[in-house]
Amino acid sequence: MKSLKLGLLVLGLLVMGLGTSNAAKVGEPAPDFTATGSNGKTYKLSDLKGKWVVLEWHNQDCPFVKSQYKGKMQKLQAKWTKKGVKWFAVISSASGKEGAVDAEGANADMKATGSHVTATFMDLDGTIGHAYDAKTTPHMFVINPKGILVYDGAIDNAPLKDEAVAKNDDGEPFVNYVDMALKEGMAGKTISTPTTAPYGCHVKYAE
Amino acid sequence: MKHFTLILVFLFLPLSAFAQENHLKVELLSETATLAPGKPATFGLHFTMDNGWHIYWQNPGDAGLAPSVSWKLPIGFRAGKILWPLPQRISLPSVMDFGYENEVTLLVPIEVPRTVHAGETFDLTANVQWLVCKETCIPGQATLHATLTIGDGKGAANTLIAQARAQLPEKQPKTWRSSGTLDDKQFVLSFLSGTTPVSVTFFPLQPGQVDNNAAQIFRPNAKGFSLTLKRSDLLTQNVQKLEGLLVVTDHDVKKGYEVKVPLSSN
Numbered sequence: 213m214k215s216l217k218l219g220l221l222v223l224g225l226l227v228m229g230l231g232t233s234n235a236a237k238v239g240e241p242a243p244d245f246t247a248t249g250s251n252g253k254t255y256k257l258s259d260l261k262g263k264w265v266v267l268e269w270h271n272q273d274c275p276f277v278k279s280q281y282k283g284k285m286q287k288l289q290a291k292w293t294k295k296g297v298k299w300f301a302v303i304s305s306a307s308g309k310e311g312a313v314d315a316e317g318a319n320a321d322m323k324a325t326g327s328h329v330t331a332t333f334m335d336l337d338g339t340i341g342h343a344y345d346a347k348t349t350p351h352m353f354v355i356n357p358k359g360i361l362v363y364d365g366a367i368d369n370a371p372l373k374d375e376a377v378a379k380n381d382d383g384e385p386f387v388n389y390v391d392m393a394l395k396e397g398m399a400g401k402t403i404s405t406p407t408t409a410p411y412g413c414h415v416k417y418a419e
Numbered sequence: 420m421k422h423f424t425l426i427l428v429f430l431f432l433p434l435s436a437f438a439q440e441n442h443l444k445v446e447l448l449s450e451t452a453t454l455a456p457g458k459p460a461t462f463g464l465h466f467t468m469d470n471g472w473h474i475y476w477q478n479p480g481d482a483g484l485a486p487s488v489s490w491k492l493p494i495g496f497r498a499g500k501i502l503w504p505l506p507q508r509i510s511l512p513s514v515m516d517f518g519y520e521n522e523v524t525l526l527v528p529i530e531v532p533r534t535v536h537a538g539e540t541f542d543l544t545a546n547v548q549w550l551v552c553k554e555t556c557i558p559g560q561a562t563l564h565a566t567l568t569i570g571d572g573k574g575a576a577n578t579l580i581a582q583a584r585a586q587l588p589e590k591q592p593k594t595w596r597s598s599g600t601l602d603d604k605q606f607v608l609s610f611l612s613g614t615t616p617v618s619v620t621f622f623p624l625q626p627g628q629v630d631n632n633a634a635q636i637f638r639p640n641a642k643g644f645s646l647t648l649k650r651s652d653l654l655t656q657n658v659q660k661l662e663g664l665l666v667v668t669d670h671d672v673k674k675g676y677e678v679k680v681p682l683s684s685n
Contacts, residue, residue, distance in 0.1 A: 273555070274555075275557065276484075309554070345652065347514055407627060413482060413552075
């Protein structure tokens, strides 16, 4: 009897474990983490309650990221950080893989591109990346002041378009989903597109 | 001498039907030597990738981007959408791509106007864009040219185009019945097909509905088969139908069917 109970307990824990394997889910609290910035500072997500937070998965050598950094991404970062949004680039490339840089390299990249991020997180072991199930660069997440994940997906609907476009390749009007989520969220409206499929390069996690 | 070679290269480039780029070669092919007035023609974009590199299907899966083409055609000619041969699942650490390795020919139907005459020639230009990936991804583009001659449109079909045509999906057979359920964890699709295939793989047409990387559970039964697919975390609202490509393997024969499965939500 005791062993059965123990068995059930183990099974229960296993099921719970499976249930929480995809931790980040829109509408639920964003997984908390502590991160080290390339600026040497430490950040804890739960300390940022009361602020809007954007997480941007980053790899400076990925063509999709490079295309965004021809101007579109910096403009968006500048627009929203001026309004008090905390915007973090996250590097989850494992050592030796594309986009893996040390803090100095990350700082040099931020300077070279004129990035307006609050800080760049060094997540080279992929802990934060796996907690959010970040799949691509740039994969974007928006967290509201209550700490709830409100957007998970692509940056926009026009991959590899260096310049602002009126329509994407499918003839649909151009939408930047992060801009739209922040605009709607700050105005107290429901976020009309809370999830999209992210596009870009794979995040180069350790195998 | 060096300058002379360079000039020659520039002279020939604008007229080429193929381009050799990073890890990939792409060639523009015509199905027949001549095109007949008023008859639809088919062109092919034949991609050859270096070992280990791949390009993408129309839904690229967890990452990547489908190739695209824009045409510059003579007046009266019209290009249709790309027809995609059956893709494969390309597994990478923690993600799943849908695409093509080694080589593939994407087909594009082109309408030829009735008003053209035998013996006339026309120039056609295809601006092709792609993303080719292995561990890293490299975007590429090429401008390919072909000269069309109007004639009877007959003669031997290009082999690569014929092969690609044989790999295009068909409509779901009329005798099949399909239905499905969707709950917060999974899709369960049931097909009354009258046959029990050896294996079945589903490729979702829209991103963000099915968890691409999860195993697909195939269960044959007396009247057909069912397929269980993990729901994507990105699918926050239930959908009424699931559209995609069903690749059915029956012994050595592999066939693709375009399916649209109506769903009831539990």
